[in-house]
Amino acid sequence: MIGPLLLSLLLQSAALPVLRQPVIVGVALxxxxxxxxxxxxxxxxxxxxxDFFVAGRGLGLFTLAIAAMASTLSGFAFIGGPGLVYSIGxxxxxxxxxxxxxxxxxxxxxxxxxxxxAEVREMLTVPDALAARYDSRLVQGxxxxxxxxxxxxxxxxxFLALGLVIxxxxxxxxxxxxxxxxxxxxAYSVSGGILAGIWNDVFQGALMAVASVLVFWFALExxxxxxxxxxxxxxxxxxxxxxxxxxxxxxxxxxxxxxGMGALGQPHVLHKFFxxxxxxxxxxxxxxxxxxxxxxxxxxxxxxxxxxxxxASGATPxxxxxxxxxxxxxxxxxxAPLAALVFASVAAAIMSTVxxxxxxxxxxxxxxxxxxxxxxxANELRWGRAWTVVLTVVAAAVAQASGxxxxxxxxxxxxxxxxxxxxxxxxxxxWTGATRAGAVASIGTGLxxxxxxxxxxxxxxxxxPAGVTASAIxxxxxxxxxxxxxxxxxxxxxxxxxxxxRAVMEV
Amino acid sequence: xxxxxxxxxxxxxxxxxxVVGMAAAYASAFVDPPVACIGPWLMAVMVPLTMVATLLxxxxxxxxxxxxxxxxxxxxxxxxxxxxxxxxxxxxxxVDAPLVAGLPLRAAIILLGVGVLPLFLLPLVYAATFDAVxxxxxxxxxxxxxxxxxxxxxxxxxDGGAAR
Numbered sequence: 001m002i003g004p005l006l007l008s009l010l011l012q013s014a015a016l017p018v019l020r021q022p023v024i025v026g027v028a029l030x031x032x033x034x035x036x037x038x039x040x041x042x043x044x045x046x047x048x049x050x051d052f053f054v055a056g057r058g059l060g061l062f063t064l065a066i067a068a069m070a071s072t073l074s075g076f077a078f079i080g081g082p083g084l085v086y087s088i089g090x091x092x093x094x095x096x097x098x099x100x101x102x103x104x105x106x107x108x109x110x111x112x113x114x115x116x117x118a119e120v121r122e123m124l125t126v127p128d129a130l131a132a133r134y135d136s137r138l139v140q141g142x143x144x145x146x147x148x149x150x151x152x153x154x155x156x157x158x159f160l161a162l163g164l165v166i167x168x169x170x171x172x173x174x175x176x177x178x179x180x181x182x183x184x185x186x187a188y189s190v191s192g193g194i195l196a197g198i199w200n201d202v203f204q205g206a207l208m209a210v211a212s213v214l215v216f217w218f219a220l221e222x223x224x225x226x227x228x229x230x231x232x233x234x235x236x237x238x239x240x241x242x243x244x245x246x247x248x249x250x251x252x253x254x255x256x257x258x259x260g261m262g263a264l265g266q267p268h269v270l271h272k273f274f275x276x277x278x279x280x281x282x283x284x285x286x287x288x289x290x291x292x293x294x295x296x297x298x299x300x301x302x303x304x305x306x307x308x309x310x311x312a313s314g315a316t317p318x319x320x321x322x323x324x325x326x327x328x329x330x331x332x333x334x335x336a337p338l339a340a341l342v343f344a345s346v347a348a349a350i351m352s353t354v355x356x357x358x359x360x361x362x363x364x365x366x367x368x369x370x371x372x373x374x375x376x377x378a379n380e381l382r383w384g385r386a387w388t389v390v391l392t393v394v395a396a397a398v399a400q401a402s403g404x405x406x407x408x409x410x411x412x413x414x415x416x417x418x419x420x421x422x423x424x425x426x427x428x429x430x431w432t433g434a435t436r437a438g439a440v441a442s443i444g445t446g447l448x449x450x451x452x453x454x455x456x457x458x459x460x461x462x463x464x465p466a467g468v469t470a471s472a473i474x475x476x477x478x479x480x481x482x483x484x485x486x487x488x489x490x491x492x493x494x495x496x497x498x499x500x501x502r503a504v505m506e507v
Numbered sequence: 508x509x510x511x512x513x514x515x516x517x518x519x520x521x522x523x524x525x526v527v528g529m530a531a532a533y534a535s536a537f538v539d540p541p542v543a544c545i546g547p548w549l550m551a552v553m554v555p556l557t558m559v560a561t562l563l564x565x566x567x568x569x570x571x572x573x574x575x576x577x578x579x580x581x582x583x584x585x586x587x588x589x590x591x592x593x594x595x596x597x598x599x600x601x602v603d604a605p606l607v608a609g610l611p612l613r614a615a616i617i618l619l620g621v622g623v624l625p626l627f628l629l630p631l632v633y634a635a636t637f638d639a640v641x642x643x644x645x646x647x648x649x650x651x652x653x654x655x656x657x658x659x660x661x662x663x664x665x666d667g668g669a670a671r
Contacts, residue, residue: 090614090617090618093617093618093622097617097618097621097622098558099622099626100587100621100622100623100624100625100626100629101558101562101583101587101625101629103629103630104562104629104630104632104633105558105561105562105565107630107633108562108565108566108633108641109561109562109564109565109566110565112641112642113565116647116650119647119650119651119654120650120651120653120654121654225609226608226609226610227606227609229609230606230609230610230611230614231602231606234600234602234604234611235602238599238600238602238611241610241611241614242599242611242613242614243594243613243614243616243617244594248547249547249550249551249594249595250532250536250546250547250550253547253550253551253554253591254550256554257529257550257554257557260554260558261557261558261561264561279642279647280642280643280644280647282637282641282642283633283634283637283638283641283642284634286629286630286633286634287627287630287631287633287634289630290626290627290630291627294626301618426561426565427522427561427564430561430564430565431515431519431564433519464536465536465537465543466536467536467546467547468533468536468537472529472533473533476526476529476530476533477530479526480526480527480530483523483526499653499656500650500653500654500656502653503649503650503652503653504650504653506568506569507568507642507646507649507650
C-alpha cells in the first residue's frame with residue numbers, strides 16, 4: 001500500500017487544486033517576467049562554451065551555495081514532500097534528515113577535489129572528472145550514458161510537475177501547461193545556458209527560503225504550537241509522530257542511506273563546483289549551504305505535520321490527495337500574497353532543477369559522448385544549444401504521456417546517479433587504490449542493477465521485502481563491486497593515475 | 508598528529524565494513540524472523556558508519572593535524588548511530604507522555620538529535636580546520652605547479668585515455 005503511494009508522491013504526478021485567484025495569477029506572472037529578464041540578461045553574457053556549461057568559472061561562494069541549494073530541491077520539497085509527511089508521518093523526514101551530514105560530506109569528499117581538478121585540466125562536465133581520474137574514455141562514456149538516461153527521466157517528471165502548477169494557476173489544461181512551462185525554461189536555458197540558470201537559481205533560491213520560513217511560522221500558528229500539534233496527533237494517530245512514521249525502520253533508514261550517501265553522486269550539484277572562482281572560498285560553503293537548506297526545508301516538515309493535526313482536530317476536512325497538503329494549507333491558513341509567493345516558489349524550485357539537468361544532459365551529448373568516441377565537436381557552444389532543445393523536447397513529449405511512462409523514467413533518477421557516480425567518483429577521488437576496471441565495473445553494475453531491479457519491481461515481476469528498495473541495493477552492489485574489482489586489479493592502480501591528478505588527490 | 512596512511516586505511520576499512528554490513532542488513536530482510544529482525548539494528552549502525560568513514564577518507568591529509576576531525580567525526584557517528592539505536596530501543600510513548608521541545612521523545616531524538624544537532628557541527632569544524640587541514644595557498648600553488656609540469660599530451664590508457 002505504501003509503495004504506490006510513495007511513488008505517486010515522490011513523482012508529483014497528481015493534479016493540484018485550482019489556484020486561480022487574482023493575487024496568485026499576478027505574482028506568478030511577475031515571477032515569470034523576472035525569470036525571462038534574467039534569461040535575456042544572461043544570454044548577452046554567454047559567448048563561449050565555458051560560459052554555457054560552467055558559467056565562465058566565475059561564481060562567488062554565495063552564488064554557488066544558493067544555486068546548489070535551489071537545484072538540489074525540486075518542487076518535491078514544496079508539494080510532494082509535505083504530502084509525504086502528511087501521509088506517512090516522520091518516515092518521510094528521512095529523505096531530508098541526512099542534510100545534517102551531506103553538505104559537509106560534499107565539501108570534504110567532492111568539492112575540493114573537483115574544483116582542484118579544474119585547476120589542472122579542462123573540466124566542463126562530471127564525466128570529465130572521471131576521465132581524468134582513470135585516464136579513460138570508456139569510463140567517461142559509460143558515466144555519460146548513465147547520466148543521460150537519468151536526466152531525461154528527471155526532466156520529464158519535472159516538466160509534468162511544472163505543467164501541473166501552471167495549469168492550477170492559469171487553468172490552461174495540463175497538456176498546454178507542460179509546453180508553456182517547457183518553453184519558458186527552454187528559452188532562458190538555450191540563450192543563457194548555465195549562466196542564466198545560475199542567476200535564476202539565486203533569485204529562485206532566495207524566494208524558496210523566504211517562503212519556507214514564513215509558511216513554517218504560519219503552520220506552527222495554525223496548529224497551536226508544536227506541543228499542541230504533538231498532543232493532537234498522539235491522541236489520534238500516534239504512529240505519524242513515531243520515529244519512523246508509517247514506514248518500517250529498515251525503510252526509513254534506507255531513505256537515510258540512499259539520500260545521504262547518494263547526495264555525493266548528484267551531478268547537478270557536483271557540476272557547480274567547477275564554476276567556483278576561487279577554491280579557497282570553499283571554506284564557508286558547507287555552513288552557507290546547510291543554513292540555506294535548513295530554512296528551505298522547514299516547510300517540508302512543518303506543513304505536513306500541521307495539516308495532519310488540523311485534519312485530526314477537525315479544523316479542516318480530510319484531504320482528497322496527500323499532494324493537496326501544501327495548496328490546501330496555503331489557501332486556508334495563510335494570506336493570499338504568501339500563498340502566491342509559495343506557488344511561485346514551487347515553479348522556481350522545479351525550473352531551477354530542470355535547468356541544471358538540461359545543462360548536464362546537453363553536455364553529455366555535446367561533449368562527453370563525442371570525447372568518449374574520440375571525436376570532440378568543433379563548435380560545442382552551438383551543439384550545446386541544439387542538444388538542449390532536442391533533450392527538452394523529448395522530455396516534454398515524455399511528460400505529455402504522463403502516468404506510467406513518466407513514473408517509470410522518473411523513479412530511478414536519484415538512485416541511478418548514486419549507484420553509478422558515488423563509487424567511481426566520490427570514493428575514487430579519495431582512494432588511490434581505485435582502478436579503471438573497478439570504475440567500469442561499478443558504473444556498469446549501478447546502471448544494470450538499477451534499471452533491471454526497478455523494471456522488475458515496476459512491472460510487478462518481483463516484490464522486495466518491506467523496507468528494501470532497488471536504489472539502495474544498487475548502491476550497495478556497485479560499492480561492493482567497486483571495492484572487489486579494484487582489489488583484484490590493484491596492480492594497475494598506479495598506471496591510471498596521472499601526476500597532476502595524483503597531486504590533486506594528495507592535497 | 509596521526510599519520511594519514513593509518514587514518515585513510517582505517518576510513519577505507521570502516522567504509523568496506525559499513526557497506527558489507529548494509530548488504531547483510533538487506534539480505535536479512537529476505538529471510539524469516541528472528542533473523543529478519545536484525546536488519547534495522549544493523550542498518551542503524553552501518554549507515555552512519557559508512558557515511559562517517561567516507562568523511563574520514565575524504566578529510567584526512569598527510570602531515571596535517573587530524574585530531575579535531577577525528578573527534579568531530581566520532582561525535583557525529585555517536586549522535587547519529589546512538590539516535591537511531593535509541594529510537595529502535597525506546598518504548599512507544601503514551602498519549603500523556605512528557606514532550607521534549609514539543610515533540611514525543613523518540614521523534615525529538617530523530618528530528619532534533621539526528622537531524623539538527625550535527626547540522627552545524629560539521630560545517631563549523633570544516634571552516635575552523637580549513638586553512639590548517641583542507642586547503643591553503645601552498646596547496647593551491649603545488650596543484651598549479653602540477654598542471655605546469657604536466658605533459659601536453661598525457662599518456663593514452665589501454666582503452667584510449669582521455670587526453671586533452
